[in-house]
Amino acid sequence: MNLPRKILIVVLIMMGSVVRSQDLTENLKVWSGITLKYGISDDFDLRFGQMFSYNVSPTEYSFSQTKLALSYRIKRRTYVEAGYVNGLFNDSRSLRNQGVNTEMFGKLAIGRVFANFSYRHDIVKRLSLRHDPEIQYFFNKLEKYQVRGVYAARLIYNVRRSSLAPYLENQFFYYTGGDIGSGIKRYRLKPGVNFNPFEDFPMGVSIYFIIQKEFNTEFLPENDYNVFGFNLSFTLK
Numbered sequence: 001m002n003l004p005r006k007i008l009i010v011v012l013i014m015m016g017s018v019v020r021s022q023d024l025t026e027n028l029k030v031w032s033g034i035t036l037k038y039g040i041s042d043d044f045d046l047r048f049g050q051m052f053s054y055n056v057s058p059t060e061y062s063f064s065q066t067k068l069a070l071s072y073r074i075k076r077r078t079y080v081e082a083g084y085v086n087g088l089f090n091d092s093r094s095l096r097n098q099g100v101n102t103e104m105f106g107k108l109a110i111g112r113v114f115a116n117f118s119y120r121h122d123i124v125k126r127l128s129l130r131h132d133p134e135i136q137y138f139f140n141k142l143e144k145y146q147v148r149g150v151y152a153a154r155l156i157y158n159v160r161r162s163s164l165a166p167y168l169e170n171q172f173f174y175y176t177g178g179d180i181g182s183g184i185k186r187y188r189l190k191p192g193v194n195f196n197p198f199e200d201f202p203m204g205v206s207i208y209f210i211i212q213k214e215f216n217t218e219f220l221p222e223n224d225y226n227v228f229g230f231n232l233s234f235t236l237k
Contacts, residue, residue: 027055027225031231033232046071062090081118082116087109088104168190169192180217209227
C-alpha cells in the first residue's frame with residue numbers, strides 16, 4: 001500500500017473517532033472538513049464546504065462552519081471568489097452580550113459574507129507562491145471586529161512524479177469595526193500537505209497544522225491555540 005493511501009486511512013479513522021468542541025478555548029483543536037466543487041462552466045465553480053472543530057482534551061464540540069461560494073477563473077492560476085459562511089458556536093454569555101441571538105440546532109449562529117482574490121506564480125521549477133487576500137463582513141458586531149481583512153501567502157512545492165504538494169502558509173488578520181483599535185491583530189503559521197490518493201478518482205486530501213497567535217487586543221483577552229486539521233475535497237464535474 002503506497003504512502004498516500006496509508007495517510008488517507010489514518011485520516012478517515014480519526015474523522016470517525018472524533019465526535020463531540022465551547023467558545024474558542026486555548027486547548028489543542030482538531031478541524032475536520034469536506035469540500036465539494038461543482039463545475040458550472042469552464043470558468044465558474046460552485047463550492048460547498050463543511051468544517052467541524054473539536055477541543056482535544058477534554059473532547060468537546062467547539063464550533064462548526066458551513067461555506068457556500070461561487071468561484072470564477074480569470075485566467076490560469078488566478079481566481080476570484082465570493083460567498084457566505086455560517087458559524088455555529090456553543091451558547092455563551094459573552095456571545096449573547098455581543099448581540100449574537102440567532103439560534104440554529106441549539107447553537108448560536110454567526111454569519112458573514114466574504115470576497116477574495118487568489119493568484120499563484122512560479123518562483124523556480126516546482127516551487128510556487130500563492131497570494132490570497134480576503135475581506136470578511138460579519139452580520140454581528142463582535143467585540144474585536146465586524147470586518148476582517150485576511151492576507152495569506154502560501155509557498156508550495158510540487159514533488160516530482162507525485163501528487164504530493166507540501167506547503168508553508170503565513171496568514172495575517174486585520175481587525176476593524178469592533179471595540180478595540182483597528183490593526184493587524186492575529187497571525188497564523190500553517191504548514192501542511194496536499195495530495196490526491198487515487199489517480200482515477202477526483203478526490204484531494206489536505207493535512208495541516210496551525211499555530212495561532214493574537215496580539216494588541218487591548219483590554220480583551222488574546223485567543224491563542226493550535227490546530228491539527230484535515231480536509232477531503234471532491235470535484236463533482
